[in-house]
Amino acid sequence: MDSHGQRVVWAVVDTGIGPLMLAATREGLVNVVFHATDGVRERALERLAARMGAEPVEDPRSPLLDEAIRQIDAYLAGTRHDFDLPLDWSLISGFNRQVLRELACSVPYGTVVGYGDLAGRVGQPGGAQAVGAAMGANPLPVVVPCHRVVERDGGIGGFGGGLETKRKLLALEGVLPEPLF
Incomplete structure (x- = not known):
């Protein structure tokens, strides 16, 4: 150091x-x-x-x-549903940190939330695009579960780890069916 x-x-x-x-x-x-x-x-x-x-x-x-x-x-492996780790939030600040903390605290394993719904939870109704930007800036994916944020119309949305990875994580949590191949 x-x-x-x-x-x-x-x-x-x-x-x-x-x-x-x-x-x-x-x-x-x-x-x-x-x-x-x-x-x-x-x-x-x-x-x-x-x-x-x-x-x-x-x-x-x-x-x-x-x-x-x-x-x-x-x-x-499907044997743990949440994480119990200390997190260092220093790589993210402001609105993005607020959104990610809300996500980590209020969207449990096996559930999803819409971008707009999450924006509303942090007092920014109409801020779905800003929430999408916060998800893209998430320095702690998987542990802070940005894969659980989806589009209002049922679309999967984007994901920094790639859509196939997002599908695998959502299937692991029982939100999506397992891919056929």
Whole structure:
């Protein structure tokens, strides 16, 4: 850690939805990155270094990362329905943080919410597009379940991890039928 930043540790875990990079600070889990192949991982680490003021250090033995990996594995195996991890919200602020905190607290496993409904819950009726932008900026996908936000007309909506990943997560939670192939 340098004098201007905080220590950031990271690890990559292979999952049924592809490799995920997890990063944490002393405060908690700070970032989850989908499709964490070499190039994606390197870009994510550069962004983290710039935002956090310190070079992230690979440390798969970090107790917090180890626990996060256990919980994500259990979630993806269908044996865990929520996460009990400290979260570091420092990569997101303002409206986006407000929306993501509301999502994390009020949309449980196996349920979905519309973009517009979520906007209304944070006092911004008519703010569906802003909620969509907040979902796209979510630094903690899966753990902060932006995959549970869908379109009003029943459409699946977008997803930073890709629509196939969103379908898999919603099927895991029983919201969608399992894909046929």
